[in-house]
Amino acid sequence: MRQPGDTLFNPSIHIDGGGIERWKDPAYRQVYRHIFDGRWKDYDPFEADYRAEATMTEAGTTNGCSFFRAFQGWLSMSHSGPGKGTLRVLPLLKEATAFWMLRPFASDVPEGAFPGCYPSKTFHITQRWHKLLADHLVSLPEIGPGDTVWWHPDIVHTVENHHGGDEPNAVFYTGFGPDCRINRNYLRHMRHSFLLGTSPPDFPEKNNFEVDYKDRAAFDDLSDVGLKMAGFPLPTILTPDSFQHHLGTSNKDHSFQCKWP
Numbered sequence: 167m168r169q170p171g172d173t174l175f176n177p178s179i180h181i182d183g184g185g186i187e188r189w190k191d192p193a194y195r196q197v198y199r200h201i202f203d204g205r206w207k208d209y210d211p212f213e214a215d216y217r218a219e220a221t222m223t224e225a226g227t228t229n230g231c232s233f234f235r236a237f238q239g240w241l242s243m244s245h246s247g248p249g250k251g252t253l254r255v256l257p258l259l260k261e262a263t264a265f266w267m268l269r270p271f272a273s274d275v276p277e278g279a280f281p282g283c284y285p286s287k288t289f290h291i292t293q294r295w296h297k298l299l300a301d302h303l304v305s306l307p308e309i310g311p312g313d314t315v316w317w318h319p320d321i322v323h324t325v326e327n328h329h330g331g332d333e334p335n336a337v338f339y340t341g342f343g344p345d346c347r348i349n350r351n352y353l354r355h356m357r358h359s360f361l362l363g364t365s366p367p368d369f370p371e372k373n374n375f376e377v378d379y380k381d382r383a384a385f386d387d388l389s390d391v392g393l394k395m396a397g398f399p400l401p402t403i404l405t406p407d408s409f410q411h412h413l414g415t416s417n418k419d420h421s422f423q424c425k426w427p
């Protein structure tokens with residue numbers, strides 16, 4: 167939640183999903199192969215094959231990204247808009263990605279330098295090296311409670327420096343990703359955090375705000391969809407019908423008597 171007048175929540179212009187790993191990790195590098203081959207127009211930002219296998223963050227990185235976020239998203243619970251401390255994005259995706267991925271190889275960059283990469287941090291878009299991008303972010307239009315905003319994991323973004331509105335900004339951050347190996351691995355750790363009320367992986371551990379909250383969300387609050395999305399096994403309720411279903415037959419002539427001890 168961001169209070170009116172706030173100037174402290176002021177993240178740098180950045181791209182989530184790791185930094186140097188995009189050049190260093192073999193699977194992650196494959197995502198951008200068309201750009202490296204000089205065919206940036208053939209690059210498909212929505213191809214998921216290699217992203218679902220990429221190591222986006224080195225082990226132990228706080229604020230890292232061990233979950234393949236096909237999209238990052240917000241569910242807004244308040245009114246916001248330009249000038250009210252909202253999200254700012256660079257809408258160009260393919261063009262901007264080609265620019266910042268090839269930037270280390272430009273003649274004005276010292277050999278071996280990767281502008282914007284800092285150990286254990288997200289990828290920074292800087293005035294020094296990426297001025298063309300940094301000067302052209304736009305604020306989201308007016309949004310209200312219940313609106314959602316989704317952006318690609320390689321979108322350049324930040325938030326407005328100053329919240330000039332008159333009501334708090336409140337959003338739920340929601341990363342969305344497919345069922346794949348690295349996300350199943352993330353969910354295994356996330357389920358543990360959820361049950362304990364601690365911060366999930368990739369979020370600062372010192373944020374364990376909810377550990378002592380009374381009535382915080384718990385296992386029993388999850389619907390079947392929630393259980394499935396978190397990777398919990400669904401409870402199996404044995405009835406004559408479900409038993410027939412598990413047998414793979416719909417032949418109701420086989421009468422089945424459910425006997426309870």
Ligand SMILES: [Fe+2]
Pocket residue numbers: 180181182323
């Ligand atoms: Fe971000």
